[in-house]
Amino acid sequence: xxxxxxxxxxxxxxxxxxxxxHISNGQALNVLKILGVNEQNIDSVISIGMHVPSSKGSMWKxxxxxxxxxxxxxxxxxxxxxxxxxxxxxxxxxxxxEKFHVRLEDRIxxxxxxxxxxxxxxxxxxxxxxxxxxxxxxxxxxxxxxxRILTNISENLL
Amino acid sequence: MDFYDKDLxxxxxxxxxxxxxxxxxxxxxxPYARGEKVERMLDGRVLGNLFFEPSTRxxxxxxxxxCRLGCxxxxxxxxxxxxxxxxxxxxxxxxxxxxxxxxxxLRHPHEGAARLAAKFSENPVINAGDGAGSHPTQTLLDxxxxxxxxxxxxxxxxxxxGDLKYGRTVHSLAEALTAFGAKLTLVAPETLQMxxxxxxxxxxxxxxxxxxxxxxxxxxxxDVLYVTRIQRERFPDPGEYQKVAGTYKIDNSxxxxxxxxxxxxxxxxxxxxxxxxxxxxxxxxxxxxAFNGVPVRMAILRAILRRE
Numbered sequence: 001x002x003x004x005x006x007x008x009x010x011x012x013x014x015x016x017x018x019x020x021x022h023i024s025n026g027q028a029l030n031v032l033k034i035l036g037v038n039e040q041n042i043d044s045v046i047s048i049g050m051h052v053p054s055s056k057g058s059m060w061k062x063x064x065x066x067x068x069x070x071x072x073x074x075x076x077x078x079x080x081x082x083x084x085x086x087x088x089x090x091x092x093x094x095x096x097x098e099k100f101h102v103r104l105e106d107r108i109x110x111x112x113x114x115x116x117x118x119x120x121x122x123x124x125x126x127x128x129x130x131x132x133x134x135x136x137x138x139x140x141x142x143x144x145x146x147x148r149i150l151t152n153i154s155e156n157l158l
Numbered sequence: 159m160d161f162y163d164k165d166l167x168x169x170x171x172x173x174x175x176x177x178x179x180x181x182x183x184x185x186x187x188x189p190y191a192r193g194e195k196v197e198r199m200l201d202g203r204v205l206g207n208l209f210f211e212p213s214t215r216x217x218x219x220x221x222x223x224x225c226r227l228g229c230x231x232x233x234x235x236x237x238x239x240x241x242x243x244x245x246x247x248x249x250x251x252x253x254x255x256x257x258x259x260x261x262x263x264l265r266h267p268h269e270g271a272a273r274l275a276a277k278f279s280e281n282p283v284i285n286a287g288d289g290a291g292s293h294p295t296q297t298l299l300d301x302x303x304x305x306x307x308x309x310x311x312x313x314x315x316x317x318x319x320g321d322l323k324y325g326r327t328v329h330s331l332a333e334a335l336t337a338f339g340a341k342l343t344l345v346a347p348e349t350l351q352m353x354x355x356x357x358x359x360x361x362x363x364x365x366x367x368x369x370x371x372x373x374x375x376x377x378x379x380x381d382v383l384y385v386t387r388i389q390r391e392r393f394p395d396p397g398e399y400q401k402v403a404g405t406y407k408i409d410n411s412x413x414x415x416x417x418x419x420x421x422x423x424x425x426x427x428x429x430x431x432x433x434x435x436x437x438x439x440x441x442x443x444x445x446x447x448a449f450n451g452v453p454v455r456m457a458i459l460r461a462i463l464r465r466e
Contacts (some may be wrong), residue, residue: 062288118289120270125247127274145270146291147168 011047017067017088020079024138025051027083030154034078035066044068056085078111080104082154084137104136107130111143112156119146127157161461165276166284167400169294169330170184170432174337177301180457184302187453187460189225196226206259207233208251209286210266216296217288219451220263223459226452233415241366243421252278261463264288288325296425297330299454303447304382307421311338317376319345320386320431324393326387328358329427332367336360342367343376347402348458350388373406378415383408383441385424385431409433423447 019040023031028050037046043065058106062083070090071079079086080102090098109126114121121129121143131141141150150156161180165171172180189195205224209217210320217233224231234255248271255262256279264275265286272285287293303309318328318336322344332342332352342360344352351357351369360367365397370376377383385408393399407430408422421443424432428444436442 041452114270116266118269120248120266120268120274120288123248123268125249125274127277143270145273146288148172148269154287 011049011063011065013090013094014045014047014065014067015092015094016073017044017065017069018084020064020066020071020093021061021084021087021089022054022056023062023064023079023086025058025060025062027154028064030082031062031064031079031086033077033154034082034157035064035071041102056075075117076102077105077108078157081108081139081141083158084139101155104139107131107144108133108141111158112150112153113158114143114146114148115151115156116143116146116148119143119148121145156157159417160466161458162463162465163282164462165272165277166458166462167272167333168285168292169297172294172334175257177298177337180461181305181452182218182300183457183461184450184451184454185306187224191223191449191453191456193226198230199341199460200224200227200463203229203261204259205231205459206255206262207231208255208262208264208266209233210264210271211287212385213265213286215266215448215451216293219448220284220286220295220455220459222378222452223455227456227459229463243383248274249278252283255279256281261459284458284462287326288367289324290329292330293326294353295451295458296327298458299447299450300327300331300384300423300425301334302454303423303443303450304421306412306450308381309421311335311340313339313341314381315341315343315379316377316382317343317373317380318384318386319349319376321352321388322346322386324389325386328352328357328384330363330396332356332360332383332439333363336363336365340365342378344369345371345373345376345406347371347405349398350402364463374412374415377412377420378417380416380420383420384418385422385428387424387427387429387431404430406431407433408436409434410439413439416441429440 047065049063051060075115076100084104086102089096113129130144132144134140164237196410221231235338252275261282263270263284266288269289269291271288276283391400424444
């Protein structure tokens with residue numbers, strides 16, 4: 001796909017920035033939280049499509065376009081936690097300069113806190129929370145420390 | 159089976175062969191645990207006993223196990239007298255104790271504490287219970303008690319009754335029993351049933367536990383009736399504790415329906431779950447179970463501290 005012109009009719013194309021496509025249906029608002037759109041330091045336009053027909057496996061998807069911003073690896077890793085089938089396209093001058101699938105690593109370290117309030121990782125110890133990925137899509141994560149399944153991933157992102 | 163220098167954090171770290179090897183070794187330890195034979199095979203080694211929560215059986219049986227093998231014990235039983243009361247992290251405490259001993263035994267109120275300790279300690283860590291999480295040495299002594307009494311662990315019909323939500327012993331035990339094809343019945347008030355993630359894990363392992371709140375429905379088929387205390391200290395809301403306290407009480411009239419060789423087990427301490435009249439019946443196995451903590455923990459210490 002690299003070099004191909006971006007074809008998207010529902011949401012206007014962007015000149016420079018990032019397109020996050022194939023977000024699991026209904027997860028766009030959680031991806032926005034990861035991008036930090038409520039924070040003061042965002043000064044680019046963000047367009048969202050929710051419940052958009054998908055040409056891939058599932059019938060519906062969400063899509064987000066962020067102008068004039070390329071995502072850092074940590075942000076991409078967080079997106080993989082709630083939208084494991086998402087694709088990221090870097091757009092430069094209306095063309096796709098780079099496109100890749102987000103990738104869920106086997107171990108997730110320091111990206112989310114354990115949802116178990118009694119877990120030792122929530123008690124001020126000098127360690128990053130760590131999870132083993134048991135199921136990739138939708139992601140099922142088990143805390144390496146307390147052995148509990150992480151519930152409500154989007155609420156527990158760091 | 160090489161356990162030398164390994165941590166024992168969760169029963170999930172052990173497969174069936176590991177468990178059977180430790181139970182065989184525990185059997186060998188019985189005459190030493192009773193003081194009938196003396197063998198100071200861990201002479202010169204030091205065990206750090208770190209109990210951040212009250213304990214009688216686990217702490218004493220680890221101490222007894224260590225002493226019977228000639229291993230010295232250092233401990234911190236009064237947390238208010240230590241730097242922990244000044245806000246020291248568990249990680250720092252572990253690093254310090256690690257420098258003073260050859261193996262750390264840890265009981266802690268927070269889940270995952272033993273895994274954290276294992277990460278920061280150079281020496282092996284044995285989990286002696288972490289909050290509502292794992293208690294693998296209790297599981298091993300429970301399995302040992304069942305095997306000793308029943309001859310085999312294969313296909314036992316085990317009824318777990320009481321607090322299945324917060325009771326850490328039943329979580330580890332249920333998981334371990336699945337490796338031996340046990341038929342499990344989970345008896346608890348709805349609010350104290352087995353947490354979903356553990357229940358689902360049992361199902362994934364091929365076990366299909368029956369959930370019920372009526373003990374009388376399960377007792378006649380049981381080979382083992384494993385009773386747990388409804389623990390006041392695990393309830394965030396005392397009102398919730400009052401609603402379920404005293405739900406199940408095992409007495410002789412209830413045991414009339416049981417098989418003659420059915421055993422009643424309890425990790426102790428009991429409050430009122432088992433009537434004292436049961437103590438003198440052949441069903442009562444809980445005091446022998448408590449004794450078994452010594453040979454099983456001797457086996458664990460020997461396997462971890464001594465290269466065979």
